[in-house]
Amino acid sequence: MTTTICVIGAGRMGSSLARTLLNAGRPTWVWNRTAARCAPLVALGAKTANALADAVQASELILINVIDHDASAALLRQEAVSSALSGRTVIQLTSGSARLAREEALWVEAQGARYLDGAIMATPDFIGRPEAALLYSGSLASFEAHRDILLTLGGRSAHVGDVPGQASALDTALLTQMWGGLFGALQGMAVADAEGLSLDVFRDQLSAFKPVVDAALYDTIDRTAARRFAGDAETLASLGAHHSAFTHLLEACEDQGLDQGLPREMARLFREGLSRNGPEADFASLAPLLR
Ligand code: NAD
Numbered sequence: 361m362t363t364t365i366c367v368i369g370a371g372r373m374g375s376s377l378a379r380t381l382l383n384a385g386r387p388t389w390v391w392n393r394t395a396a397r398c399a400p401l402v403a404l405g406a407k408t409a410n411a412l413a414d415a416v417q418a419s420e421l422i423l424i425n426v427i428d429h430d431a432s433a434a435l436l437r438q439e440a441v442s443s444a445l446s447g448r449t450v451i452q453l454t455s456g457s458a459r460l461a462r463e464e465a466l467w468v469e470a471q472g473a474r475y476l477d478g479a480i481m482a483t484p485d486f487i488g489r490p491e492a493a494l495l496y497s498g499s500l501a502s503f504e505a506h507r508d509i510l511l512t513l514g515g516r517s518a519h520v521g522d523v524p525g526q527a528s529a530l531d532t533a534l535l536t537q538m539w540g541g542l543f544g545a546l547q548g549m550a551v552a553d554a555e556g557l558s559l560d561v562f563r564d565q566l567s568a569f570k571p572v573v574d575a576a577l578y579d580t581i582d583r584t585a586a587r588r589f590a591g592d593a594e595t596l597a598s599l600g601a602h603h604s605a606f607t608h609l610l611e612a613c614e615d616q617g618l619d620q621g622l623p624r625e626m627a628r629l630f631r632e633g634l635s636r637n638g639p640e641a642d643f644a645s646l647a648p649l650l651r
Contacts (some may be wrong), residue, residue, distance in 0.1 A: 362386070362387060363386070363387075363420050363421050363506065363509060364387045364388075364389065364418060364419045364420055364421070365381055365386055365387065365388045365389070365419055365420075365421045365422075365423060365509065366388075366389040366390075366391065366415045366416055366418070366419035366421070366422045366423065367381070367388060367389070367390050367391075367406075367423045367425065368391050368392075368412065368415075368416075368422065368423065368424045368425070368426065368432075368435060369391075369392060369424060369425040369426040369427075369454070370390050370391075370392035370397040370398050370401060371392075371397070371425070371426070371427070372484045373425050373453075373480065373484050373487070374390075374392070374425040374426070375397070375400070375401060375484070376484035376485070376487040376488075377423060377425060377453070377487055377513060378390050378401045378406060379401065379404060379487075379488075380487050380488035380512060380513055381509070381512065381513075382401065382404045382405050382406055383404070383488070384488075384512045386509065386512070387407075388401075388405075388406050388407070389406065389407045389408065389409065389415040389418055389419050390402070390406045390407075390408050390415070391408060391409060391412050391415045393426075395408070395410070411440065412435060412438070412440075412441050413438070413440035413441045413443075413444045416441055416444040416445060416448070417444045419448065420448055420449065421448070421449050421451065421506055421509065422445070422448055422449065422450045422451065422473075423451050423453055424436070424450065424451070424452050424453060424454055425453040425454055425480075426454050427454070428454060428455070428456070429452075429454055429456045429460045429464070431454075432452065432454050432464075433464075436450075436468075437467075442471050443471075445468065445471040445472070445473040446471055446472035446473060447472060447473065448473045448474070449473065449474040449475075449476065449502050449505070449506065450468045450473050450474070450475050450476070451475075451476045451477075451478050451496070451502075451506075452464055452475070452476070452477050452478060453478040453479075453480055453494070455479070455480075455528075455531070456477075456528050457525075457528055457532070458525030458526070458528045458529040458532075459525065460528070461477040461497070461498075461524040461525040461527070461528045462523075462524050462525045464477070464524070465477065465498060465524035474499055474501075474502045475498050475499065475502070475524065476496050476497070476498040476499060476502045476503060476524075477496065477497050477498050477524045477525070477526075477527050477528060478494055478495065478496050478527055479494070479495045479496075479527040479528050479530065479531035480494050480514075481493045481494065481495060481531065481534065482494070482514060486514070487513055487514065488512065488513060488514070489514070489515065490515030490516070491515060491516060492513070492514030492515060492516060492517070493514055493516040493517055493518065494510065494513055494514040494517040495517070495518060495520050495527040495530055495531065496510065496517065496518070496519050496520065496527050497519065497520050497521040497522065497523060497524055497525065497526035497527035497528075497530075498522070498523075498524040498527075499522070500519055500522060503519040504519075537577075543622060545566075547609075547618075547619075547622055547623070548562065548566075549562060550616075550618045550619070551609065551612045551613075551616070551618065554612065554616035554618060555612075555616075575596070576596055576597075576643075579596055579644075580643060580644045580647075583642055583644035584644045584647040588642065588644065589637065589641060589642055589644055589645035589647070589648075590637075590640075590641060590642065590645070591640040591641050591642050592642070595642045595643075596643075597643065598639055598640050598641065598642065598643075599630070599633055599634060599637065599638075599639055599640070599641045599642065599643055599645060599646070600634070600638075600639025600640065601639075602630075602643050603630045603634060603639070606623075606626065606627070606630060609623050609626075610623055610627060629646055629649055629650075630646075632649055633645055633646045633649060636649075
């Protein structure tokens with residue numbers, strides 16, 4: 361039997377989700393607070409309703425993608441909508457935290473519906489592409505039941521855990537790594553610029569250095585997973601060696617009057633790590649300081 365899907369929210373992301381489903385020939389209802397935003401999707405074959413409860417009632421799989429969890433809760437917790445949820449599967453694709461996902465799972469299940477939490481690791485233009493990853497956590501059975509539809513939205517989509525908050529936590533964890541790199545790039549550009557280097561040179565040499573950086577990144581993760589914190593023959597660079605190079609960043613910030621907020625925090629972690637584990641430890645030995 362073909363599953364009828366309801367996409368709640370026709371913003372940039374919701375429209376892309378609905379368009380992808382429609383292009384794949386999936387029967388799709390759409391609903392948006394401002395009905396006009398549904399018009400291009402209706403032109404592609406979507407059905408729509410004035411009342412959200414009617415669109416939910418007509419569907420088996422409910423995908424929600426609105427601006428935030430408050431907006432989502434205000435929509436779902438209307439009496440007519442919450443009573444229409446019974447027997448359906450709700451997939452929350454609005455960005456949120458692990459705590460919000462846990463609370464939502466309890467509430468949705470109390471309405472007699474199944475719940476999966478999702479995190480979209482892509483921009484709207486990537487939806488439907490083989491390389492797009494949407495992460496899901498919560499009921500594995502619900503993921504499996506709708507696997508084909510979920511893989512239509514992103515070829516690298518995956519169920520990452522049985523606990524509802526895990527997809528949102530992984531979203532935050534992956535973005536944290538990205539922000540580390542982006543803030544690092546901002547600081548690096550300031551250092552390069554202060555010594556008269558062009559950002560083109562910075563960009564070119566960053567690209568050449570990137571494989572080395574990536575290798576160190578995965579090595580740190582693997583060593584942390586194995587708790588191999590002591591320096592050994594495979595250590596790429598000891599904590600002491602990292603710190604010796606790091607002091608040049610502090611010096612550059614001081615000499616050139618650059619912002620020192622981020623380097624100071626890194627310096628604090630280096631100090632703590634060196635005093636606990638000594639200069640011969642692996643860089644991964646800093647990991648427990650952040651727990
Ligand atoms: P958008 O601003 O284009 O659309 C927002 C949607 O929320 C619209 O459908 C709007 O009608 C609805 N909305 C806003 N306030 C509402 C309210 N009070 N009641 C009911 N509906 C309301 O945003 P977007 O880019 O489509 O993002 C939607 C969600 O997807 C967000 O949670 C965002 O974090 C997440 N997300 C977006 C991207 C992206 O690249 N755009 C990537 C990953 C995740």
